[in-house]
Amino acid sequence: MLSLMEPIRLIIIDQHTGVRAALRVRLDSALGITIVGSVNADEARQLAQSDLQPDVALLGLTGQNDELKEMVExxxxxxxxxxxxxxxxxxIDVMARELVLAAGASDYRLKNINTPELIAEIRLLAENHHQERQDRF
Structure with a gap:
């Protein structure tokens, strides 16, 4: 279990500045969650190669097929x-859902998820991911 001293490090990735801002507003007051970045996909690719290492990423998908391959990568x-x-x-896009889940995404949800449910989902993913890391060592 994550301790109370270890905040969940969250990155928000979406192509639309307004969506990123709205998600940040929704999550800024969530106890135990620290937003370490709010970026578009290109910036996220660069950050993924750095030492940032967030616990959870919220990845906004677009409806355009040519961008879907890049999102899966x-x-x-x-x-x-x-x-x-x-x-x-x-x-809901069944093909996109299957592709991102097959690529390793933990879950696929609609952006209209209510804030308490989104926070609970983030905490659950972080807890499960932390446990998986502990089990490896």
């Missing part, structure tokens, strides 16, 4: 770097 890169990924979409 980003999921793989984040997961390989030790980050649990929660994919968020504006609408």
């Amino acid at each position: 980003l999921v793989e890169q984040l997961v390989q770097g030790g980050t649990a990924v929660l994919a968020l979409s504006s609408y």
Whole structure:
């Protein structure tokens, strides 16, 4: 279990500045969650190669197929770097859901998820991911 002294390090990744800002506002007051970044996908790729290592990434998916391949690659890169990924979409897209889950995303949810449920999901993913890391060592 994550201790109370260890905040969940969260990164928000979305192509739309307004969506990132809205998610930040929704999550800024959540106890035990520290937002370490709010970036677009290109910036996230660069950060994934750095020492940032967030516990959880909220990854906003777009509805455009040519960008989906890049999002799947980003999921793989984040997961390989030790980050649990929660994919968020504006609408249900079965193909996108299957691809990001196969790439290692922990879950796929709609962006209209209510704030308490989103916070609970982030905490659950962080806890599960922390436990997986502990089990490896």
